[in-house]
Amino acid sequence: MxxxxxxxxxxxxxxxxxxxxxxxxxxxxxxxxxxxxxxxxxxxxxxxxxxxxxxxxxxxxxxxxxxxxxxxxxxxxxxxxxxxxxxxxxxxxxxxxxxxxxxxxxxxxxxxxxxxxxxxxxxxxxxxxxxxxxxxxxxxxxxxxxxxxxxxxxxxxxxxxxxxxxxxxxxxxxxxxxxASPPMEGADLYGAVTTREPYVVPAHGEPRYRVAALDVGIKANTPRMLAARGVEVHVLPADTPFAAIEELAPDGFFLSNGPGDPATAEAPVALTRQVLERGIPLFGICFGNQILGRALGRGTYKLRYGHRGINIPVVEHATGRVAITSQNHGFAVAGEAGERFDTPFGTGEITHTCPNDGCVEGLRLIDGRAFSVQYHPEAAAGPHDAADLFDRFVALMEDR
CATH class of the missing domain: 3.50.30.20 (Carbamoyl-phosphate synthase small subunit, N-terminal domain)
Structure with missing residues (x-):
């Protein structure tokens, strides 16, 4: 200098x-x-x-x-x-x-x-x-x-x-x-926070995969976490049609966090079903977990006071592993620990729950390439116990 x-x-x-x-x-x-x-x-x-x-x-x-x-x-x-x-x-x-x-x-x-x-x-x-x-x-x-x-x-x-x-x-x-102000139940809010135009977060080094990320309230650190793993992230508006996804030909599809009642997210849910029909590897977090849940036919409901903090435990039932997680949600997917259920895309499973109250914290398609969690693995701010979920998403794209 x-x-x-x-x-x-x-x-x-x-x-x-x-x-x-x-x-x-x-x-x-x-x-x-x-x-x-x-x-x-x-x-x-x-x-x-x-x-x-x-x-x-x-x-x-x-x-x-x-x-x-x-x-x-x-x-x-x-x-x-x-x-x-x-x-x-x-x-x-x-x-x-x-x-x-x-x-x-x-x-x-x-x-x-x-x-x-x-x-x-x-x-x-x-x-x-x-x-x-x-x-x-x-x-x-x-x-x-x-x-x-x-x-x-x-x-x-x-x-x-x-x-x-x-x-x-x-x-x-x-x-x-x-x-006189509107309640949170029935609140359609994701459209107020989505990007108006698509943008790209380039991969660190040589791009290995291309991911279409539906922005229903995405946090900046999420594309950064994917980019660090060699993923080129195309962040898309919430009203993006499936034709635009097909034109992009992504290796994976990501559903972001976001605000409001998931029961109002009809367009993202419909888009998610189209993605599942094509077998594109899918990963969702927070609001994205609720969107995937509804796409699989599960109901959602409002929690009494929600989970908001950076010290909330989550149990992964397949391994018994407990992660301390960052969370911010007032709605949840209906279900019980380890429950398996029929969907139009194969058998689904509740994979994670919160030991504090039994709230569903994750789900997946057993015979498909789709999974989601209710918490924030990008840890901004928060613990890094769940950062490996991005590696699991990369592995899902590798197996495609």
Missing amino acids: SERASESSILSERASESSILSERASESSTTRGPALLVLEDGRIFRGEEFGAVGEALGEAVFTTGMTGYQETLTDPSYHAQIVVQTAPQIGNTGWNDEDDESARIQVAGYVVRDPSRSPSNWRATSSLPAQLREQGIVGVAGIDTRALVRHLRERGAMRSGVFSGEALARGPELVERVL
């Missing part, structure tokens, strides 16, 4: 540090106004403004991850939800330019207990509250998140609203505003 380039790099780093320091000074000196979290059952939690000021409506859910708040906020699976962080301190490492899982913050609103007053990390280019304000995400801080999470565990995830600034003037109407 030349002296001039080195000096330029140092000046750039100093400018970034100066910007973050300026944000810290502004945040510490600003008096935050009151804010409310209002639940549909009438329960109200009082706190103070955090991020943008205004009104946000969505389903209140909680996540137990102690790290990875940037990945959580930018995960498309959280679209239209107000996310409650159970970890008490949030924002300590600021915000960087590397860990986004999509092009923007996806949550409808954000709830924390103790936001960091002085974020610090060598990769940080901004602070969390600055990003929330810049992207118009209304949040609330300083509430008793333990009491809130206990309430949601007992009553279930529910519609809610975060209100601050002029929105507080509505007073008694706030609960009515929440009740």
Whole structure:
């Protein structure tokens, strides 16, 4: 590196540090106004403004991850939800330019207990509250998140609203505003987060396989994990017709994670059935697991409060192996551990379940080349216990 380039790099780093320091000074000196979290059952939690000021409506859910708040906020699976962080301190490492899982913050609103007053990390280019304000995400801080999470565990995830600034003037109407918002059951959301145009994530090194990835809310780290295994990933819009898949002639088909009720995903389910009829190797995660389940004739249902966190155990019944996984889902496929069932494409099997509640965590076609899991093997953020699932997908394409 030349002296001039080195000096330029140092000046750039100093400018970034100066910007973050300026944000810290502004945040510490600003008096935050009151804010409310209002639940549909009438329960109200009082706190103070955090991020943008205004009104946000969505389903209140909680996540137990102690790290990875940037990945959580930018995960498309959280679209239209107000996310409650159970970890008490949030924002300590600021915000960087590397860990986004999509092009923007996806949550409808954000709830924390103790936001960091002085974020610090060598990769940080901004602070969390600055990003929330810049992207118009209304949040609330300083509430008793333990009491809130206990309430949601007992009553279930529910519609809610975060209100601050002029929105507080509505007073008694706030609960009515929440009740007028749409519920998550029946919510058709994947179309709001899918890519508008196809794009390609090139393989690392010489391409070994080509995969068509249906984007119903894909996270950025998933194509990267496939690319690291020599896979050229073609990320496609959710309304892609099967003719476009045939023209691409992929070695495999991937169903991504995503938001909303899988019962509304009629087009992706129909496309999945066409893929299964052609015998194209298939791998799905999260929403993709539910799409495959419905394509195989299984029902789906809404969980009481869902699985959201990076410490959730899953049992693989064929091996007895337990993996600690990253999860984010409020719906599940109907079934029981080890259950086998008839499908139009051969015999299906429930391969994984969660020991905490028996929830289905994976399924496969016994005589076909299709499998899926309910959790996130791309681990952004989260443990890496399930990363080998990408290797299994590659092996499935090798055997084709």
